[in-house]
Amino acid sequence: MLHLDGRSLRLTDLLAVADARRPVSLSPEARARMVETRAVVDRAVDRGAPVYGINTGFGKLSEVTIPLEQLTALQRNLVRSHAAGVGDPLPEREVRAMMLLRANVLATAYAGARPDVVDTLLGMLNTGIWPVVPEQGSVGASGDLAPLAHLALALIGEGPARFGDREDLASVFMTEVGLTPVTLAAKEGLALINGTQAHTAVAGLACAELIRLWGIAHVATAMTLEALLGTPDAFDARIQEARGQLGQAESAALLRVLLGGSEIRESHRFGDPRVQDAYALRCVPQVHGPALDALRFTRDIIERELNAATDNPLVLATGELLSGGNFHGQAVGMASDMLAIITANLAVISERRIDRLVHPDFNQGLPPFLAASPGLESGHMMSQVTAAALASECKLLAHPASVDSIPTDGNKEDVVPMAMNAALKLRRSVRNLRHVLAIELIAGAEALEHRRPLRSSMAVEAAHALVRAQVAPASGDRSPAPDIARLGAAMASGAFDSLTTSVVI
Template sequence: MSVSLDGYALRLHDVAAVADDAAPVSLAPAARARMQQSRGIVEALAAKGEAVYGVTTGFGKLSDIAIPAERLAQLQLNLVRSHAAGVGPRLEERFVRAMMLLRANCLAKGFSGARPELVELLCAMLNARLWPDVPEQGSVGASGDLAPLAHLALALVGEGMLNHPGGRGEAKAVLAQYGLAPVALGPKEGLALINGTQAHSAIAALAVLEARRIWETAHTAGAMTLEALLGTPTAFDARIHDVRGQRGQQESARRFLGLLEGSEIRESHRSDDPRVQDAYGLRCMPQVHGPVLQAIEFAESLIAPELNAATDNPLVFDDGTMLSGGNFHGQAAAMALDVLAIAMTNLAVMSERRTDRLTHPDLNEGLPPFLTPTAGVSSGFMMAQVTAAALTSECKVLAHPASVDTIPTDGSKEDVVPMAMGAALKLRRILHNVRHVLAVELMCAAQGLEYRRPLKSGPGVERVFGAVRARVPALSDDRVLGPDIESLAEGLRLGEFA
């Protein structure tokens, strides 16, 4: 697929297509015309010498300082250089590509007053697989993600380092290698490049999509575990969930019933099972997984509009006015990211508890201790459960909300900031952890099903069992489990078990 940027129609799946699959990107003709119109307004105001924030004045606390006409170009370049103050590890390529795409789409909307050439250079860089070094740390999410976006803007003016398929080099030289040239910034264009929410929104967009894959996999893993532990699907009866009326819970129960339908394992213990009900980790899966779905939907409702948002300050309108506001403030995405962090942590908690029941010799319904046929000589999946416990505990720490915190910046001109980038980075870590926690459960649940053979589960669970076995063989003797967990986590990221 290809993605045409017009500032209005970008979707979450478009972001993933560009970030992960290198879908080609272009500027829509109508958007180019809008950009040229708003650029004309900026140039006219700059020529008049009127006091317009960020065009003929300084920035932030320095906005009351007028800048002479002969220094307007230097003003914009200085802005980019001075704000490229990020530190820490570099963001992965996929997140930088998503950030480049979102910033290009924001400019294409036509309220930034930037020339089309800036978007066309961003598109050309994306299409050539060029991406700048962007440090993770240094943004509080208002006035936008200034530091990360400034590191991105550096590449457009030919400064900083630029990565490419063949390696890494100085931006100006790499651009020339691919037949591209840096831009010379005009009035407002430095500000247009760095003033916005696109760094944390890029992580958020990809996180929402991954959260859905994780949610779906939590059901397949849970269903496999239920079968391996000879659990009952009675608790998923639609009548139970209909009388509560929680939509997410109803959908979750429906998925479990579908996965378990036609199970020979269930029929084998239906008549002589002395248990009235299962433990909460099995019985209450819909009651926990269901609200997670609605949390994902809530997060998506706040994050999806950011893909097509005008987040500059000031904004340029077609009647010739420029208005200063606060669309760069990242509270909406920050809150969504915090909610996702809490929701995903709950999935990890449930999954780890199910893994414990699979491996615990007093709780696993006749399965061998730690799922190994030679317990004592072998430890089986003992340490796999410990790994899941460690990751789950870390998720609980990271689930503390970032969006309720603030430290005034810029001489207290920016007195309330949302810490949106911090919320994005810790959610990214939580998603990594939950993938691996579920990978451990998938590995253990598949091993548990081996001991129920020749009986088979329902077709839905059997399909996932086959997908697990395509990556990880059954355990007979102790082996190094880390690579198995990593392989299953990668399969989960790719949606193989959803």
């Protein structure tokens, strides 16, 4: 059981709940804090003085005071009117991550919501009910208003949800599992939709996969280097020390571990006329290394946001209500843009390595396009084309979304970060990278078999076995698409993690 306290959530927890369905509860400490700040909200209601989010309109309409008897309707109308999303629904894992983060931000107790709201939300999460949330409609300004409103609409029983393979009103499924839809009290509608949890959920899961793919990119590099009879001399620790870049040094160290003890390397250590390899092989630490540095930086931003109080106004146990802008999504929006740049660079250099594996002018005597009967068969020709298409799209997706701004809400929200757009394009870019690396590993495994009976390092041979567990050796032309998808899925599920445990990101 994961106990939410609003303070200590990590990316590993996000993955455990989103993918492994780890059960979640509200910690006693967080429950006590929530009771305390809820009392602050109740006292504000009793006083009757205008307080934003409690007894006023919202955004441009914040000057309108709402009578006491209409406060419940105010919160319900807020949720209904803001559920304006369009497009494809977010996948289940991202919605589960969003539900977890929304519960955690309420557990900070800064929102002034009742513990019952969190209990019901976690009840849905633990029983497998997940709201249908369209992925488009958020500018990330006053938070992810539209996506979070769709989540809240399900929580109050009015919105659609999925349960197993069925879709219906959330209230239908809640009745089946013994849950009661929430009746919103003062401020609770705003507490549910104000915040950064939609784009942070998407970006957090994408970041976690990118961390995994960073390690796999080194495994693919090692296999390709061996297949192309390349030299690991460029990964010498002294070269990295002379520059002093930390990520570069760690990237080179991982490559040295992966390549240590190779028979293939010893077979061409002497007598090879080449002085140095192409950049796609020789400069891997100089490309993968900065990616590691940036990954660590962006991961820290996202992990801080997992526990951020992003409501407005913030409710303090002292009795104060502070109006600010913690809902603004610039932090994770910019982090997502940086992660997309990392992804593009890893995809581009991997595609160049794939090209060298299949290009008859560059692949050190391997068959053209790794085909058994070149001409009659095309081998991996189109796989390289697919990798080129994916890498090119990654470049387009690396264009930053967080530098854009279109004023909204009657110009009240006049500087917006487009953080959800940044997170969604990051998700697509990471998927592209997964498939580019899958193509490199498939081609690398095929090429490595042309160097038999020589064996590579223990790590590369282990990687070869992992590829072969998903993809059979070529025996004439066949559609590469199922192989790429199957290996990509295995990579995403952690099949290669044991080969990169020496690096902690």
